[in-house]
Amino acid sequence: MVESLQRRLPQKVSTAPADLETHGRDEGYPAHHPPIAVVYAEGLEDIQATLAWAREHRIPVVPFGAGTSIEGHVIPQGPALSLDLSRMNRVLEVRPEDFLAVVEPGVTRKTLNEALKGTGLFFPVDPGADASLGGMAATNASGTTTVRYGGMRQNVLALQVVLANGEVLELGRGVRKTSAGYDLKDLFIGSEGTLGIITRLTLKLHPIPEHIHTLRVFFENLTDTAQAAYAVMASGLPVARLELVDEIGIKAINRYLGRNYPEKPVLFLEFHSSTRAALEAESRLALELMQEAGAISIDAAHTQEERTAQWEARHQSYWALVNLFPGKEYLSTDTAVPISKMPDLVTYSNRLLRELGLTGNILGHVGDGNFHTLVVCEPGDPRAEEFSLRLVEHTLALGGTCTGEHGVGLRKKKYLPKEHGPALAWMRQIKQLFDPHNLLNPGKIFD
Amino acid sequence: MVESLQRRLPQKVSTAPADLETHGRDEGYPAHHPPIAVVYAEGLEDIQATLAWAREHRIPVVPFGAGTSIEGHVIPQGPALSLDLSRMNRVLEVRPEDFLAVVEPGVTRKTLNEALKGTGLFFPVDPGADASLGGMAATNASGTTTVRYGGMRQNVLALQVVLANGEVLELGRGVRKTSAGYDLKDLFIGSEGTLGIITRLTLKLHPIPEHIHTLRVFFENLTDTAQAAYAVMASGLPVARLELVDEIGIKAINRYLGRNYPEKPVLFLEFHSSTRAALEAESRLALELMQEAGAISIDAAHTQEERTAQWEARHQSYWALVNLFPGKEYLSTDTAVPISKMPDLVTYSNRLLRELGLTGNILGHVGDGNFHTLVVCEPGDPRAEEFSLRLVEHTLALGGTCTGEHGVGLRKKKYLPKEHGPALAWMRQIKQLFDPHNLLNPGKIFD
Known part of the structure; x- marks a missing residue:
């Protein structure tokens, strides 16, 4: 059946086992379902041709970028094409004078x-x-810098998308604000390939900060750590990153990167200042705040190398844990709560790990109230899912969300009825409106 | 006919001429169409009862807040109820520890x-x-502080809305980020009462800056002024307001407020700094940038009183112009363009005013590329609409939007087909999905 598509898109449709293999998994979801073929799109027309074929044969299309999802977004749920967009990799335009790129x-x-x-x-x-x-x-x-610069929704000004019916829409404009009608741009952001295929993005750029100042601050316990984070948020300091790693995470980092950090909960902080003098004043204020909050150890990074080492430790913490427990499976939660509820949820999470006899660590974007518990377990251990379920239930009771940044994919679908209530049915109706034959990444967000 | 509604909502439905009169106009659109009755809703149930009556009698409902729109949003387009929400004026919850209010x-x-x-x-x-x-x-x-803090979309975390069918939805959560399904919250923000009635808002709060520094900087011409604004945006300075007023605006302010400012284009700037020392450093850098950019006069406000006087001048500039030309009508444009296109558009706007023999001034949120031309004319002068049309056409050609913050209402509907292309038809379909009988603020955004 795919031969007709191969004829339409010569050199762009692969059924090679290696291609099918790599397009049937992501970096974190424990399932593998290869597509029936991989289409390497090189432009809008290729995508439209793929969608036309998909409509004709009623075969769904699963968009595939870099495959770095951990929620199963790119994994087909039945016979489907994987639409690989990695060849559409041109930076089309950089306009520094408008602070934007296309x-x-x-x-x-x-x-x-x-x-x-x-x-x-x-x-x-x-x-x-x-x-x-x-x-x-x-x-x-989103990620570590979201506390200062926002996530994708705040930094994508406009999108070009192709709908299931092949129509091309331009959503939003390359301007910093608009009130011209319904915000379809933000409807498509976060829609996980279920409403249309994103074919072009207009992005907001920011001045590189000239003066950067970072701190690594250890605390006796998680409650102190969370309260210190709150003090930073309330201070008006130009905080650009505010990350928490718990003691198990630090233990893993020490082993994996050969560091010698105190095995205590830690905040990694970064400030972006406008001038050298502002940096010095802000650095002093940050130090004072951390001391008042009960810091037991404070290290300031003074050079680019020291900063790189600090952020390498934070960025590598997932792989550090994987390395600490070889051969295991990992489940990452992604809950976000109102900021004051962080200590409660972190405590709950630790207690729940112990109660279920699981090992895991906590790291997260504490300035946004968003953190991840990485649970380590044997493949297929049902306690991991139980942990996730109970953590999300507690999160929702605290007014939080089941996913702060990873998206719904396959794993978090079951939490949406409780999180959204009757609004979920309206999301389904919007899906039905844009994709009546359910051809775009079916089985993600909704069943 | 409204008697049955009055029986259902005793003391809450008015047909008094004064009420009908004030609910048939806004603060800027030159039309007056009183509703058939005004409902003063005091809670969710009143709104649901009003919508039930509206469905039964196929009479539309026009939500009314403070009536400060200037685009005709609150003006009925046929027999309609005005749904006045001013009695729903309780601050339900303030949670400083979560940086939010409900x-x-x-x-x-x-x-x-x-x-x-x-x-x-x-x-x-x-x-x-x-x-x-x-x-x-x-x-x-949005407004003067949006360059730093964002507009409503960035500062509303969650909404409760009532749909035309009476259903109550909770959209978004009181968290700083979420990736859980479709972003209906942002679909309803900016929907101008056409998709549902907003009944509760969860808002993001920010620390009050402890150290504020403001500047008033005059330039020889608009091009220098716009370039200075760009230099500030690129500097990484913590700019919190960045406003431009042209020389006609300054002339009006001088007359209206009895000031003695140079009658030249001006930037009003405000910086929010974290510490006293940071403020001093940032203030020095800002001064240097302004001097390099060719400032002909710089005034720094050192006290709260001086700051208030400065911002009063900016905030009163609309009324200053109205005062300068008594008995006239005013049309305010609201175009926003990519930042580097500001000087082009400002120049175009000035030339177009002269070409059409119109008087007007320019003021705007130059850090966001958004500015208003206030056109002064005799009531009904067709040149005002011609000015608006041509300015918007030029704006769209520069990649801009017809409205940066005022919304579409009645006046800007005609520009949407060009701004959105095929996406507009999908907006209509979403409208049709949520409000199949076109009962919610019909005639706004779309015909």
């Missing part, structure tokens, strides 16, 4: 920041992985 | 900031008028 969806965030060298600007959204920008928009990704 | 839609932004006194926090969105927060969400309002 890119194809397969450009990764690191590639974009390389292309911005020399402009004095950068694209701030940093989910850790070198994800594709199309995929990051599809899941409304 | 309010009813009739609370105005000034009332909320009064209620926040003593918390160290404030709600930053400031459109000038003391608008209701429900109305501000409905139009995705």
